[in-house]
Amino acid sequence: MTVQNSCRDDFPALRRKIDGQTISYLDNGATTLKPRSVIDAVTEYYETNGANIHRGKHRLSEEASDAYEASRTVLARHIGAAANEVVLLRNTSEAINLVAGGLELPPDAHIVGCMDAHHSQILPWRRAGRLDLTRVDGYGRLDRDHFRELLRGRPQVVALTHCSNVTGVVHPVEELIEEVRAACDAVIVLDAAQSLPHERVNVHKLDVDFMAFSMHKMLGPTGVGCLFGRSELLAKLRPQNVGGGMVDWVDLDGSVDRRTPFKFESGTPAIASVIGCAAAIRYLEGLDADGQRQHGHDLCAALVGGAIDRPGVSLIGPPDVKDRIPLATLRLADGVPAGEVARLLSDSHGYMVRSGHMCAQPLVTELAGGEVLRVSAYVYNDVAEIEGFYGALDELLSWMAPAARTGAGRT
Numbered sequence: 001m002t003v004q005n006s007c008r009d010d011f012p013a014l015r016r017k018i019d020g021q022t023i024s025y026l027d028n029g030a031t032t033l034k035p036r037s038v039i040d041a042v043t044e045y046y047e048t049n050g051a052n053i054h055r056g057k058h059r060l061s062e063e064a065s066d067a068y069e070a071s072r073t074v075l076a077r078h079i080g081a082a083a084n085e086v087v088l089l090r091n092t093s094e095a096i097n098l099v100a101g102g103l104e105l106p107p108d109a110h111i112v113g114c115m116d117a118h119h120s121q122i123l124p125w126r127r128a129g130r131l132d133l134t135r136v137d138g139y140g141r142l143d144r145d146h147f148r149e150l151l152r153g154r155p156q157v158v159a160l161t162h163c164s165n166v167t168g169v170v171h172p173v174e175e176l177i178e179e180v181r182a183a184c185d186a187v188i189v190l191d192a193a194q195s196l197p198h199e200r201v202n203v204h205k206l207d208v209d210f211m212a213f214s215m216h217k218m219l220g221p222t223g224v225g226c227l228f229g230r231s232e233l234l235a236k237l238r239p240q241n242v243g244g245g246m247v248d249w250v251d252l253d254g255s256v257d258r259r260t261p262f263k264f265e266s267g268t269p270a271i272a273s274v275i276g277c278a279a280a281i282r283y284l285e286g287l288d289a290d291g292q293r294q295h296g297h298d299l300c301a302a303l304v305g306g307a308i309d310r311p312g313v314s315l316i317g318p319p320d321v322k323d324r325i326p327l328a329t330l331r332l333a334d335g336v337p338a339g340e341v342a343r344l345l346s347d348s349h350g351y352m353v354r355s356g357h358m359c360a361q362p363l364v365t366e367l368a369g370g371e372v373l374r375v376s377a378y379v380y381n382d383v384a385e386i387e388g389f390y391g392a393l394d395e396l397l398s399w400m401a402p403a404a405r406t407g408a409g410r411t
Contacts, residue, residue: 007287008380010035021350024385029165029194029327029376030354031216034280041279042221045272053271054245054262068271071278075226078281079211080202085234087227087261088274092193093120095212095227096159098264099189100124102237103157110155112147112186114171115366116140116164119359121191125159133362139318140167140367147176151183158186163195166360166367166374167317168300168327170195177207187233193217197378198296198325203228219379220280221273227264234260241266284379292379299326299377302386310390312336312397316367327376329358331368334401338371341396349392351385 008014013033016023025033045067051060053068069083076086089095101124105111109129113122115136125131132150135143151158158180163170173190180188190211192201197218203211210233215224229237239246239257246266249256257263300321307315307328316329332338342355354374357364364372375389 007035008382010037010283011380012036012039014380018347018350023350023352024381024388025352026375026377026381026385026389027352027354028197028217028378028381029358029374031222032197032219032378033380034221034276035219035283037283038219038221038276038279042272042276045275052268064271067275068269071274074278074281075215076228078200078285079196079228080204081228082231084259084261085203085228085231087229087234087264088269089225089227089265090223090270091216091225092118092191092212092214093124093225095225096120096189096191097124098227098237098240099187099210099212099229100128100157101240102264103128103187104238105129105156109157110153111157111159112150112153112155113159114142114161116142116166116169116360116363117159117161118165118191118193119361120193121159121161121189122362125157129156136363136366138367140164140169140316140363141318142171142176148179148183151180151186154184155186157189159189160191161194162190162192162201163198163325164317164360164363165194165327166329166358166363166372168194168324168329168376169317170199170323170325172323173208174206181207194325194327199293209233215273215277215280218280219283220277221270223270223273224277229260231260234264237264239263239266243267287379295379296326296377297321298383299381299386300324302383303328303375303377306386306390310394312401313373313393314368316364316372325376326378326381327374329364329368330373330375331370332373332397336397336400338373341373341393341400344396345389345392348396349388351389351392353389 011033049064051064053065073083076083105128111125111129111131113133115133134147188209190208192213196213211228216222243266246263247255248258312333314331338355345351
């Protein structure tokens with residue numbers, strides 16, 4: 001039995017109907033919906049202020065600057081960091097690119113990553129140096145022996161994924177970080193975009209050097225990515241974008257950068273969105289942590305249990321709920337196109353799910369061989385929605401799978 005979901009009414013988008021059918025939003029691994037408090041915070045900024053930050057001495061500019069920096073403090077406190085250790089950017093991709101480029105690694109730098117990483121934790125490192133990916137087993141869990149073997153090569157950077165956006169597996173990053181520290185002096189960069197929405201972390205207790213995450217995956221507005229960095233390491237990073245707002249002085253002979261984190265934040269930022277992010281954090285912190293943890297476990301059990309032994313689908317990932325978030329990725333049998341199924345689930349049944357390679361194509365190709373269907377739940381979902389999704393999927397596959405088989409046999 002799932003815990004009573006008392007927060008669904010806080011999300012206006014869930015009142016929407018498509019062709020008379022109430023929507024069920026199950027694409028939370030991509031982005032989450034926004035509660036009324038977040039929408040109100042964004043709207044209030046535009047209705048009562050709208051000024052730029054850090055550039056003026058007039059009342060509106062100073063009020064906007066204060067609200068913006070107060071939001072940075074809220075975000076930093078949520079992960080156990082100091083405000084000057086948090087850089088506000090556009091998304092996780094930009095955050096990781098800042099580190100990968102800002103470290104100014106030699107072209108032959110050895111970098112260890114993970115096979116189950118999002119493209120954002122693969123492509124920047126591939127550009128920065130020589131990237132070796134840690135293998136995964138058939139369920140998507142890291143091959144720890146292979147990880148230790150790669151560490152013996154004394155990499156300069158280890159790029160870890162806390163939670164896979166394909167398998168939902170939460171890796172034991174505390175243990176992995178301990179192994180890195182014992183083996184070499186690599187800089188550790190953690191992608192927490194999928195894990196942090198479900199479980200808070202303390203970056204200093206975790207002993208990570210850099211950590212990136214996106215607020216749109218945890219009830220915040222789009223356009224805000226956060227990078228935590230140890231103060232001494234942030235100070236050594238080279239800014240990748242230069243221009244207005246990141247300098248203290250410019251003359252004909254040169255310029256003087258502002259202190260961290262401001263030297264990494266050129267141009268006018270997403271002011272309203274950052275202010276809305278503080279409201280998102282307050283909303284999450286206002287939920288009962290133990291109750292939500294149980295709720296997530298129940299959702300995960302429904303997702304995994306519904307996929308196991310179900311005709312026409314194969315679960316990508318472990319067949320249990322240990323160390324995973326409420327996310328299930330499904331390979332459809334008999335050549336059924338995942339994209340077409342996703343469209344029909346939406347238009348005919350009101351279920352919003354994801355299809356494709358999940359921006360993790362190496363892993364999806366390895367484990368599934370092609371495009372997949374992903375179902376991911378969050379705080380406003382309930383077990384009944386998961387059950388309803390599987391019922392709708394059964395109905396679609398009952399006629400789509402035979403049609404796909406017939407089509408495949410034609411010449």
